[in-house]
Amino acid sequence: MLYLIFVTIVWSFSFSFIAVYLSGQVDTWFAVVMRVFLAFITFIPFLRIKHIQIKQMSLLMGVGACQLGIMYFFYYNSFQYISVPEVLLFTITTPIYVTVIYDLLQCHPLRLSYLFTAIIAVIGAAIIRYDHISTDFMIGFLLIQGANMVFALGQVGYKRIMEIYPLPQHQAFAWVYLGAVIVATIGWMLFGNSQKLPTTNVQWLIIVWLGIVASGLCYFLWNYGATKVDSGTLAIMNNVVIPTGILVNVVFWHQSIDWLRFLLGCAVIVAALMLHYRFKRNRLNQ
Numbered sequence: 614m615l616y617l618i619f620v621t622i623v624w625s626f627s628f629s630f631i632a633v634y635l636s637g638q639v640d641t642w643f644a645v646v647m648r649v650f651l652a653f654i655t656f657i658p659f660l661r662i663k664h665i666q667i668k669q670m671s672l673l674m675g676v677g678a679c680q681l682g683i684m685y686f687f688y689y690n691s692f693q694y695i696s697v698p699e700v701l702l703f704t705i706t707t708p709i710y711v712t713v714i715y716d717l718l719q720c721h722p723l724r725l726s727y728l729f730t731a732i733i734a735v736i737g738a739a740i741i742r743y744d745h746i747s748t749d750f751m752i753g754f755l756l757i758q759g760a761n762m763v764f765a766l767g768q769v770g771y772k773r774i775m776e777i778y779p780l781p782q783h784q785a786f787a788w789v790y791l792g793a794v795i796v797a798t799i800g801w802m803l804f805g806n807s808q809k810l811p812t813t814n815v816q817w818l819i820i821v822w823l824g825i826v827a828s829g830l831c832y833f834l835w836n837y838g839a840t841k842v843d844s845g846t847l848a849i850m851n852n853v854v855i856p857t858g859i860l861v862n863v864v865f866w867h868q869s870i871d872w873l874r875f876l877l878g879c880a881v882i883v884a885a886l887m888l889h890y891r892f893k894r895n896r897l898n899q
Contacts, residue, residue: 614838614841615838616835616841617835618853620832621853621854622857624827624857625861626861628697629697629861629862629866630819632692632700634816637692638809638812639820640807640810641686642801642806643801644685646800646801648685648797650794650824651820651823651824653787653790653791653793653829655829655830656790660787660788661787665784665788673792674795677788677789677791677793677796678793679766680768681767681797681828683763684763688756691756694753695753695757698862701858703761704757704855705855706735707764708732708849709728709848711765711769712724714765714770718769719773726845726889726892727843730886730889734881734882736881737878737879737880737882738855741878769844769847771789771839772839772840772844775840783833786833786836846886856875
């Protein structure tokens, strides 16, 4: 749980950094490929070919392709159509995808209590962030839903792989980042615009920070944390980034905020987490 909380705090800065310094200024595919390449370089010392099955290798690379490569393409492009608050709003469906996909991967009926608490967390996030929606909201909404689905598939898939094929996680994540690099590189070669490379030191610094810290370190810690909690907790924690992201906008970019709605929404998210643990405890005691 502590890993998930730490990563949430770090990621809360990413929304504004991308919107302010990169979106519309730096080519999307270049930003994606640099981010995952820097993350991969960070984990190259842990890459091991021996003692890993081809199936494990392929599945882990598939996780990276989804959770980092494809997800980033949807995510970065969304900032061209919607604002940071709208991006935060549209990510609230991620907990539902996490819960449903995990149950589908396990081939057993949906756990309605998990789905119920995930929906409560979505309601809490919606209370915080529902506001005026721009005219391009449908395109932005669909892009973020694509990002939500592949992000959920990636983190849940990684959790299941670690349950079925145990492997030292720092070694496993080297393969995850390699899968992301392959997908992002293909995307850059096919669709990249070499005329829109970073032009300022700030843009390069943001890309390096996003690659080494927000991706390299934090995606590892997030997925590591995902293997230590149940899917219901993981689903709810996906929405905690919304209030933290809003606080970053308020404190560092001086955005206005409806404090009543913010506090009410946070209370609903916390209530969802507490209710989930109560359901889990009751199930264990039966």
